[in-house]
Structures are given as C-alpha cells and as structure tokens.
Amino acid sequence: MAKNILIVDDAAFMRMMIxxxxxxxxxxxxxxxxxxxxxxxxxxxxxxxxxxxDITMPEMDGIQALKAIKGNDPNATVIMCSAxxxxxxxxxxxxxxxxxxxxxxxxxERVLEAVKKVVx
Amino acid sequence: xxxITNDYLTGLYTRQQMYMFYEKISPNHKLHFMFxxxxxxxxxxxxxxxxxxxxxxxxxxxxxxxxxxxxxVVRLGGDEFVLVFEGNCTREYLCxxxxxxQEKIRAKEGFSQISTHISASIGILYDENSSSTMDxxxxxxxxxxxxxxNHGKGRYxxxxxIADDVFREIDMEKHQQEALENGEFKIxxxxxxxxxxxxxxxxxxRLFWESGDGSKKPQSEFLPLFEKNGFVRQLNMWVFHQIxxxxxxxxxxxxxxxxxxxxxxxxxxRISRLLLQDMDFPDRLxxxxxxxxxxxxxIELEINxxxxxRGSDIMYKTIQKLKNIGFAVSIVNLGTDFSSIRILDKLxxxxxxxxxxxxxxxxxxxxxxxxxxxLLALGRELNIQVVADGxxxxxxxxxxxxxxxxxxSGDYYSPPLPPDKYFDYIKDKIKTGAGETSFRFQNNLYSDxxxxxxxxxGDKLEFAEGISKNWGAIYFPGGNNAExxxxxxxxxxxxxxxxxxxxxxxxxxxxxxxxxxxxxxGGFISFVPHAGGGNAIFRISEDANVMGFHDVITRxxxxxxxxxxxxxxxxxxxxxxxxxxxxxSGFQVDIPVLPACKQIMLGGDIFQPSYHGYISGLKCFDHxxxxxxxxxxxxxxxxEEGFVGEAEGFWE
Numbered sequence: 169m170a171k172n173i174l175i176v177d178d179a180a181f182m183r184m185m186i187x188x189x190x191x192x193x194x195x196x197x198x199x200x201x202x203x204x205x206x207x208x209x210x211x212x213x214x215x216x217x218x219x220x221x222d223i224t225m226p227e228m229d230g231i232q233a234l235k236a237i238k239g240n241d242p243n244a245t246v247i248m249c250s251a252x253x254x255x256x257x258x259x260x261x262x263x264x265x266x267x268x269x270x271x272x273x274x275x276x277e278r279v280l281e282a283v284k285k286v287v288x
Numbered sequence: 289x290x291x292i293t294n295d296y297l298t299g300l301y302t303r304q305q306m307y308m309f310y311e312k313i314s315p316n317h318k319l320h321f322m323f324x325x326x327x328x329x330x331x332x333x334x335x336x337x338x339x340x341x342x343x344x345x346x347x348x349x350x351x352x353x354x355x356x357x358x359x360x361v362v363r364l365g366g367d368e369f370v371l372v373f374e375g376n377c378t379r380e381y382l383c384x385x386x387x388x389x390q391e392k393i394r395a396k397e398g399f400s401q402i403s404t405h406i407s408a409s410i411g412i413l414y415d416e417n418s419s420s421t422m423d424x425x426x427x428x429x430x431x432x433x434x435x436x437x438n439h440g441k442g443r444y445x446x447x448x449x450i451a452d453d454v455f456r457e458i459d460m461e462k463h464q465q466e467a468l469e470n471g472e473f474k475i476x477x478x479x480x481x482x483x484x485x486x487x488x489x490x491x492x493x494r495l496f497w498e499s500g501d502g503s504k505k506p507q508s509e510f511l512p513l514f515e516k517n518g519f520v521r522q523l524n525m526w527v528f529h530q531i532x533x534x535x536x537x538x539x540x541x542x543x544x545x546x547x548x549x550x551x552x553x554x555x556x557x558r559i560s561r562l563l564l565q566d567m568d569f570p571d572r573l574x575x576x577x578x579x580x581x582x583x584x585x586x587i588e589l590e591i592n593x594x595x596x597x598r599g600s601d602i603m604y605k606t607i608q609k610l611k612n613i614g615f616a617v618s619i620v621n622l623g624t625d626f627s628s629i630r631i632l633d634k635l636x637x638x639x640x641x642x643x644x645x646x647x648x649x650x651x652x653x654x655x656x657x658x659x660x661x662x663l664l665a666l667g668r669e670l671n672i673q674v675v676a677d678g679x680x681x682x683x684x685x686x687x688x689x690x691x692x693x694x695x696x697s698g699d700y701y702s703p704p705l706p707p708d709k710y711f712d713y714i715k716d717k718i719k720t721g722a723g724e725t726s727f728r729f730q731n732n733l734y735s736d737x738x739x740x741x742x743x744x745x746g747d748k749l750e751f752a753e754g755i756s757k758n759w760g761a762i763y764f765p766g767g768n769n770a771e772x773x774x775x776x777x778x779x780x781x782x783x784x785x786x787x788x789x790x791x792x793x794x795x796x797x798x799x800x801x802x803x804x805x806x807x808x809x810g811g812f813i814s815f816v817p818h819a820g821g822g823n824a825i826f827r828i829s830e831d832a833n834v835m836g837f838h839d840v841i842t843r844x845x846x847x848x849x850x851x852x853x854x855x856x857x858x859x860x861x862x863x864x865x866x867x868x869x870x871x872x873s874g875f876q877v878d879i880p881v882l883p884a885c886k887q888i889m890l891g892g893d894i895f896q897p898s899y900h901g902y903i904s905g906l907k908c909f910d911h912x913x914x915x916x917x918x919x920x921x922x923x924x925x926x927x928e929e930g931f932v933g934e935a936e937g938f939w940e
Contacts, residue, residue, distance in 0.1 A: 178375065180317060182360070185301075188292075252357060253354055273353070275294050
C-alpha cells in the first residue's frame with residue numbers, strides 16, 4: 169500500500185518539486201499545506217504516514233508546527249526541510265522530535281533516501 | 289520512473305525543472321525573478337582553466353543559496369542563474385538581496401584565489417504575473433541584465449523601471465528604416481538670434497519624428513539610440529540632402545543677392561561622431577554640396593562635446609579637413625564637462641554653444657553666473673562666437689547679453705518651426721540692405737538717397753558748417769512748441785526697431801526741449817538733451833498709460849561743443865540704449881512697442897519750446913545697431929576730413 173505523505177512548504181515550487189519526486193517513486197501525496205497552522209489541521213484530517221516540513225513559514229513556522237503535531241500524536245513522523253544556514257533550527261527540530269532533515273536545493277536521491285529510511 | 293535530476297555541478301535546480309514548475313503553477317500566482325550573470329566568467333575560464341571556472345560557479349551557487357534562502361535557486365546554464373521568489377516580497381527586499389549577493393561576490397567569498405575582477409549583473413523582474421510565458425520572462429530579464437551590463441556591470445536593474453524605455457527603443461529600432469523612407473522624419477528650424485539686434489544669426493536644424501500614430505518625438509528621444517545602432521549615419525546624410533534643397537530654394541535668407549554675396553545666415557546641423565571617424569566623409573559631403581551648388585560656408589557643423597570623450601586623432605583630422613573645405617564648426621553642450629578646454633586648444637572652432645539645462649541651473653546662483661561670465665569672456669578672447677541655447681525668459685536673455693553673449697536661441701524668440709513657417713518668421717529679421725537713411729543738410733533737406741525731404745516749419749531756414757567737410761548742419765534758433773522745426777516724413781522710421789544717430793551742438797540748455805521727436809499711434813519718442821540734473825533723456829511714452837514714461841537717462845549734451853548722440857530701440861527685447869560719443873551711456877528695459885510712426889520732428893516737439901542749437905550728421909537705421917557697430921559709426925565720423933567734434937570717448 170502506498171505511503172501517505174503530507175507536504176508542508178510556503179513555496180509552491182518546493183511543494184511541486186517534492187510532489188514530483190515522491191509520486192514518481194510510488195508514494196501518495198495525502199495533502200499539501202502552505203504554513204504551519206494549516207499543516208496541523210491537515211495532519212489531524214488525513215493522518216499521513218510522514219510529514220515533510222519546511223522550517224521558515226508565515227503564520228506558524230515549522231518548528232512550532234512540529235511541536236504541535238507531536239503534541240497531538242507523539243508517534244508522528246516528520247522530516248524537516250531546511251535551507252542553507254539554518255543549522256541551529258535543525259538541531260532544535262531534531263531535539264523536538266523530527267526524525268531527519270534534508271537541505272535545499274533538494275536532490276531527488278537524497279529525498280528518496282531520507283523518506284525510505286523512515287517509512288519504507 | 290526517474291525524476292529530473294538537479295544540476296550536476298552545483299546541485300541547483302535546472303532550467304528544465306524551472307520550466308516544469310512554471311508550467312504547473314496557477315496563472316495568478318505571484319512570482320519575482322532575479323536573473324544573474326557572472327561578469328568576466330569567460331576570462332576566468334580562459335585564464336585559469338575550466339576547473340577553476342567550475343570552482344567559481346560552485347562558490348557563486350553557495351553565495352546565492354546563502355543570500356536568498358527562501359528562494360529557489362536555478363542554474364540556467366553556463367554562468368547564468370535565476371532566483372525564483374514567490375508571494376509578497378517587496379521591491380526593497382529583492383534589491384537588498386541583490387546588494388548582498390553583489391557584496392559577497394565582490395568579497396570573493398569562496399574563490400579568493402581568482403584575481404580576475406568578478407562581479408554580477410542582475411536583472412530583477414518584480415511582481416511578474418505568471419500569465420506571461422517563460423520565454424517572455426527570460427526575454428525581459430535578459431533586457432534588464434543587458435541594461436545592467438551596459439551601465440557598468442556589477443549592478444542590478446529592475447526591469448519594471450526600464451520596461452517602457454526598452455519597449456520604446458525596440459519599437460523605434462523596428463520602424464526606423466521605414467520611417468526614413470516614408471518621410472516621417474521632419475526638419476524644423478530653430479532661430480539663433482543676435483542678442484543685441486534681434487536679427488538672425490544661425491538657423492539651427494532640429495529633427496522631429498512624426499510617426500503615423502500621431503506622436504511627435506523630438507530628436508533627443510531617438511538620436512541616442514541611432515548613435516548606438518549606427519542608423520544615425522543614414523539619417524545624417526538624409527538631413528544634409530534636405531538642407532541642400534532648402535538652401536537652394538531659399539538662398540536669399542542666407543546670402544545677400546548683391547555682388548558681395550555676404551553670408552548673413554547659416555544652417556547649423558548636428559553631425560554624428562560616427563561620420564567623423566570616416567576620413568572620406570568631408571569629400572562626400574562637399575560632393576553633395578557641389579551637386580546643389582551650395583557654398584560650404586553656408587553650413588555650420590555642430591559637434592556634441594561628448595563626441596570628444598572618445599575622440600580620436602582621426603576625428604580631429606576629419607574636423608580639420610571639414611574646416612579646410614570651408615565649413616564652420618561649432619561645439620555644443622559646452623559646460624557639461626571641462627574637456628572643452630582641451631578641445632578649444634586643439635581645434636580652431638567658430639562657435640561654442642552652451643547647453644540650456646546647464647545654463648538654467650548655473651544662472652540661478654551667483655557662482656554659476658560668474659562662471660558663465662568668465663566662459664563668455666574666454667570666448668571673446670579666443671574670437672569664438674558664443675551661443676546660448678535654450679533661453680526661455682527675458683531675464684536670462686538680458687543677463688547673457690550683458691555678459692557679452694553674441695547669440696541666443698530658445699523659446700524666448702521662437703520654438704522650432706517647419707521650413708515654410710520658419711522662413712516667414714525670419715524674413716524681416718534679416719539685414720539685407722544697409723537700412724540707412726542719412727541727411728547731409730548741405731543746403732537742402734533731402735536724404736542721401738533722395739527718397740525723403742524734410743520741411744522747415746519756421747521763418748528762415750539757416751544752414752551752417754557741419755561735423756566735418758562731408759556734412760552740413762541746421763541752425764535751430766529755438767521758439768515756441770513746434771516752431772522752427774523740421775518735419776521729416778514718418779517713413780524715416782518704418783520699423784518698430786530703429787537706431788537714430790546725430791551730432792548735437794546746443795547753444796542754450798533749454799530744459800525739456802527735444803532735439804528729435806517722433807509721434808506714434810499710441811505714444812511718442814523724444815530725445816531731450818537737457819532734462820535737468822545734468823541729464824539728457826531718451827523718452828518713450830505710451831499714451832494709454834498715465835505713468836507711461838520710459839526714460840533712458842544719460843549725461844546731458846554740453847553747450848558749444850559737438851556731441852555724438854545715438855539711441856536705439858529693440859522691439860523684440862523691448863530695450864533701449866543711448867550712446868554718447870560712440871560709447872554706451874544708458875539702458876532701459878520693459879519698454880512697450882509703439883507701432884506706426886506718424887510724425888517726425890527735428891529740433892523740437894509739439895509740447896515744449898524748441899531746441900536752440902545745431903544738428904548735423906543725422907543717420908537713421910531701420911534696425912538695431914550693436915554697440916560695436918555704433919562705435920564704428922562714430923569712428924568713421926572722427927576720421928573724416930575737417931572733423932570738428934570730440935575724437936575721444938566722452939568718459940576719458
């Protein structure tokens with residue numbers, strides 16, 4: 169059965185890139201969100217197997233959203249997507265329960281590798 | 289199924305991926321693009337090799353990712369990159385990012401081993417609606433980047449700023465050839481007038497582009513583009529062709545028709561520096577003129593000062609060749625920078641033309657005025673005519689005239705006019721004949737050309753010895769108003785402007801007597817040699833205005849000696865001058881024009897008791913004589929046999 173993935177990023181370009189990579193490799197995109205607040209709502213709605221979460225977003229950033237989702241579901245699987253120069257935030261995310269992180273610009277192999285590692 | 293891979297070298301997204309994203313995006317999605325091109329990249333590849341070139345590209349990629357973390361960074365190919373921004377970014381935000389990118393590149397972050405000067409040219413497309421195609425976006429960005437490269441490299445240009453200019457230039461370039469063939473370029477003429485006399489000095493060509501859509505572009509809008517793309521060569525030659533026709537058909541406005549064939553007016557044409565690089569050009573131009581039987585001295589070639597910035601020896605040689613053939617050469621826009629001093633040294637110019645904008649700014653401040661004054665003096669010393677272009681108000685015109693500027697053009701006189709209107713405008717502003725009427729008073733009251741005869745109103749007309757052997761004099765015994773005076777037909781003063789000269793030797797200082805009086809429709813003029821307080825006045829009076837006396841005050845004429853008095857009135861500048869013994873002694877402004885003289889009296893007027901004394905050497909001109917011309921007239925009298933007047937200036 170295809171794994172369901174929630175993609176969270178305020179950039180349409182990003183969402184499209186990841187969607188393209190994932191769908192071409194047998195994964196299902198359960199939903200998309202453009203900020204942390206919507207992400208939390210969507211998570212409760214679709215209960216995905218995995219969340220790919222961007223760090224900097226308006227309304228609610230990725231770290232806050234991660235904490236909120238983990239608060240609702242301690243077993244939630246989240247991979248952070250960061251840009252260059254965001255090491256400190258990545259560390260905080262890992263400490264808050266994120267399983268892994270990938271750095272922009274996303275290479276297809278790296279994305280697939282990280283996803284496979286946590287959900288198979 | 290394998291997704292498209294990123295750029296192998298930098299790991300950035302590729303052009304292909306960007307296209308894919310763009311295809312899928314919704315049409316109303318707000319996007320901003322920043323296109324970047326590495327200046328001098330090719331040099332690095334050539335000098336250091338491709339490995340170093342790759343290193344540079346990787347370093348640049350890293351800089352871009354660091355400076356714009358919330359953008360998507362794409363490598364288009366080669367040394368070209370794009371940053372894609374989404375959503376609500378401000379313009380300032382984007383420009384800030386462009387600045388930091390350029391700063392990091394200047395600092396050579398990640399590639400300090402490369403000593404070549406590297407910078408980035410950036411074109412920003414702000415708020416680009418994704419309804420444009422990707423190709424359109426790339427085209428616009430290209431233009432913006434091209435603009436940045438052309439204006440010094442290492443800069444960023446926001447396309448939205450230049451959009452209008454760019455599209456306009458592209459449009460002009462597209463239509464330039466057919467416009468020329470369809471006669472859309474029109475020649476207008478702008479008169480440059482002699483400041484003191486308001487007579488024509490030069491006819492300056494001004495091009496306009498009147499395209500089918502009804503727009504009228506002045507030459508400042510299209511000449512820079514044509515200089516850039518070389519079309520100016522063709523256009524320039526076409527202009528010369530037209531001018532030859534105009535000169536052929538209107539010779540009388542440029543050259544006197546008598547045997548002397550004096551040049552009274554020239555056509556001044558702008559000449560592109562591109563033509564000056566061509567040493568054959570002078571001969572080609574001469575050939576064209578020969579074909580139309582036009583003398584080169586009728587044409588003045590105007591060179592823009594900026595042409596000398598990249599001046600080569602060839603250019604100077606070509607200019608010299610043109611001068612040798614007989615063309616007059618002038619330089620325009622003097623004042624934008626002082627390379628002019630070098631030019632003045634190298635070339636024997638005929639004319640210097642001041643830039644209108646420069647002048648308008650300079651004349652606002654005392655320091656600027658001083659500089660202008662000095663430059664004008666420089667022109668005088670070097671015997672170069674100085675022209676002030678673009679003067680639109682009276683005060684500036686007067687100031688410049690006062691400083692010795694020979695010639696002025698601008699809306700103060702007339703805007704550029706099409707040929708037929710232009711020749712109509714200048715036809716009465718040309719000095720064709722001498723325009724002089726003299727009265728010798730050698731036992732008769734006829735003018736020299738016998739066209740006019742004076743009539744004595746009084747008992748006994750008495751002649752006497754005049755200022756020299758060539759001239760007689762009239763003795764005026766004085767009397768009541770209009771008694772013992774000479775009436776001269778009013779056609780002596782046919783024009784609104786005039787110059788009147790005469791020698792006076794008063795016997796009695798009768799206050800308020802007129803030596804010369806002219807009654808006009810709407811007022812009168814009179815010269816009063818004794819007006820009290822040691823003054824003489826030339827009065828121009830307007831009936832309609834109760835306080836309508838306009839007096840030019842000067843020193844009174846002393847009794848028992850001959851004094852040479854001149855007065856002039858310029859109806860265009862509405863100014864009047866007086867001269868004593870050839871030297872300027874008074875000046876007045878804002879004097880209304882009195883049309884149509886109806887009565888002239890010598891020796892008195894209708895209001896006051898008459899003049900008691902002698903009058904000799906009466907000369908009237910139907911135009912304004914300049915200061916130097918009046919001095920010459922005076923000198924001429926002084927040099928005559930039997931001269932009995934003052935040979936030195938009054939103020940010695």
